[in-house]
Amino acid sequence: MENIELRLLEEINKLQRFALKTPIDSKNFWRDWQIIFTNVRFSQIAVRNLLENEHLSKEEIEYFKKKLQVLKEIGHYLKEL
Template identity: 35%
Template sequence: MKHLDVNLVEELSNLEYFIVKSPVVSKDFWAEWQEKFSRAYMSRIAVKKILRNKKLTYEEANRYKTLLQMYEDVLTYLEMLKTLSLSLRGVYPSPQDRIEFDDEDIDFDL
């Protein structure tokens, strides 16, 4: 059980960068949010490019697939914060304004 706790602490430490610490109603929120969103989005693009263009071992491919899912989860978290911040300001984005993470054109099967 201790091994799992250590793994969890390690994973949380790896994700800590993406935590938006500024309150959602503060001026600093949007600058911090944009920085985190841009980093996660560009990292996701880089991982997708690696999966498409590199000859990977089975283990490497699985690692990058897991990393891709992590970036998608981070982007979902950041989108939820954005929606919360906007709704607290009285702005309610329409469903068409939401980002869709469409990977149908990518075949990751080995």
């Protein structure tokens, strides 16, 4: 159980770079939101390009498909703000 909890913490730490920490009533909120949203969109485009244009192993394909799904979920989170 300890190992799975450690892996969960690692995943949360990876996702923290997409967390919007600026208060919503701050004048910089939408600027910061746009920066993070743009990073997510560019990451999605990059992953799609890799999936379409590279000769990847089955493991790599599965990894990038999961990565794309996570990026979509982050995009939905940002749109809900």
